[in-house]
Amino acid sequence: MSIIQAPMREPTYFILAALLDGPLHGYAVIKHVEELAAGRVRLAAGTLYAALDRLAAEGLIQVVSEEIVNGRARRYYGLTDQGQAAVQAEAARMAAAAVVVIRRSARTVGTSIVVRPA
Amino acid sequence: MSGVLERRYRRLLRAYPSAYRDEHGEEILATLLELADAGQRWPSPAEALALFLGALRTWSRVNRQRPTRSVWLGGLRLAVLFLLAQATAQAGANTGLLLSWVGVDRSLSAVVVVGFGLATLLAAGGLLAVAGGRHALALVLTIGALIAEQTAALADLGGTSSLFRLGEIYFWPLPLAVAFALPLVRSRPSVSRPWPWLLTVPAALFLLPTQFDATLRSSQPWAFGAVLLACLLWTAIDARVPIGAAGLALAFATFLLDSLLTMTAPSLFWYWLIGTLTLAVGLLGAGALRGVRQPERKNS
Numbered sequence: 521m522s523i524i525q526a527p528m529r530e531p532t533y534f535i536l537a538a539l540l541d542g543p544l545h546g547y548a549v550i551k552h553v554e555e556l557a558a559g560r561v562r563l564a565a566g567t568l569y570a571a572l573d574r575l576a577a578e579g580l581i582q583v584v585s586e587e588i589v590n591g592r593a594r595r596y597y598g599l600t601d602q603g604q605a606a607v608q609a610e611a612a613r614m615a616a617a618a619v620v621v622i623r624r625s626a627r628t629v630g631t632s633i634v635v636r637p638a
Numbered sequence: 639m640s641g642v643l644e645r646r647y648r649r650l651l652r653a654y655p656s657a658y659r660d661e662h663g664e665e666i667l668a669t670l671l672e673l674a675d676a677g678q679r680w681p682s683p684a685e686a687l688a689l690f691l692g693a694l695r696t697w698s699r700v701n702r703q704r705p706t707r708s709v710w711l712g713g714l715r716l717a718v719l720f721l722l723a724q725a726t727a728q729a730g731a732n733t734g735l736l737l738s739w740v741g742v743d744r745s746l747s748a749v750v751v752v753g754f755g756l757a758t759l760l761a762a763g764g765l766l767a768v769a770g771g772r773h774a775l776a777l778v779l780t781i782g783a784l785i786a787e788q789t790a791a792l793a794d795l796g797g798t799s800s801l802f803r804l805g806e807i808y809f810w811p812l813p814l815a816v817a818f819a820l821p822l823v824r825s826r827p828s829v830s831r832p833w834p835w836l837l838t839v840p841a842a843l844f845l846l847p848t849q850f851d852a853t854l855r856s857s858q859p860w861a862f863g864a865v866l867l868a869c870l871l872w873t874a875i876d877a878r879v880p881i882g883a884a885g886l887a888l889a890f891a892t893f894l895l896d897s898l899l900t901m902t903a904p905s906l907f908w909y910w911l912i913g914t915l916t917l918a919v920g921l922l923g924a925g926a927l928r929g930v931r932q933p934e935r936k937n938s
Contacts, residue, residue, distance in 0.1 A: 546665060547673065565670045568669070569662060569666050
């Protein structure tokens with residue numbers, strides 16, 4: 521199995537996370553990312569397509585279908601198995617990193633926090 | 639209303655390579671129009687900037703996975719191209735000046751004029767050969783240009799011409815181009831359209847340090863410094879560019895060091911030398927870091 525060595529950049533993470541629910545076209549990816557990141561990440565179209573090209577080249581996503589809407593091509597992008605594994609691995613890495621801080625903070629204030637799995 | 643916006647976005651999309659536009663242009667345009675507000679007539683600055691950067695990335699093909707070795711070879715190839723552009727500009731400017739003295743300066747030898755003229759043609763041929771991926775031919779032409787230029791310079795030593803009194807700035811680009819071209823001969827050639835590279839020659843005349851008065855006196859080394867800084871910024875797009883620019887910086891630094899060690903050069907040259915070497919190290923470091931920081935994959 522292939523994995524990404526470096527930590528994932530935030531837009532990449534949210535693009536892959538948006539595709540966990542199923543294949544989406546460009547506009548839907550941007551809107552879904554904005555929603556998932558609570559408005560914190562707003563992708564420009566140029567940024568999105570550069571990222572989609574890169575992720576497709578890395579084998580993390582693929583074009584799953586194509587249709588013509590109003591005379592223009594609309595491609596739907598979906599996660600590959602590799603992409604799904606990569607985004608899950610990144611989520612686990614971030615969760616483990618978060619737990620380190622949360623546990624210490626809880627000890628400091630003398631309270632306990634239960635981290636529930638998503 | 640949306641027709642105006644669409645036309646303006648189409649204009650911005652022209653920044654992308656045509657093959658990419660054929661494949662993705664309509665798809666990106668559809669997304670841009672879907673994102674637009676009702677009544678919007680102008681592309682938003684954020685979208686315009688992202689399209690511009692996306693186009694730059696596509697042109698430089700950084701999205702393609704490139705092994706570190708290939709980044710360094712690509713950087714060397716760019717260094718050879720830059721140095722040959724500089725050498726062609728330098729030899730061409732010298733030839734022009736010498737031609738204007740024919741009939742006026744009786745001590746001017748025909749060998750000097752022909753030598754610099756031949757060096758100009760051979761260096762330009764080398765530039766086109768490197769751009770076209772014919773590295774062995776480029777090496778031969780560059781060595782030929784070096785021999786022609788040195789023959790002309792040696793023939794001029796007995797003359798009264800004052801053309802060469804400003805040190806040896808014209809000397810360094812060609813030997814360095816030969817040295818950098820050697821590893822390219824056995825590598826798989828990168829090929830680009832050769833003719834547009836000729837446009838770098840007039841640009842080099844004004845932006846790079848040459849013996850031509852217009853560039854050496856007033857605007858240098860600031861124009862050259864600006865070029866190197868621009869190449870440093872270009873690291874974000876393509877790691878090969880700063881490595882190529884480091885070759886130019888090395889040629890200028892060698893000239894400064896040579897001037898300081900062999901003749902009474904102005905003390906200002908020490909500051910230029912330190913600045914140029916610092917930039918050269920910065921360019922190489924940035925290129926090396928960017929070269930290995932491009933996403934890599936491993937199998938496990």
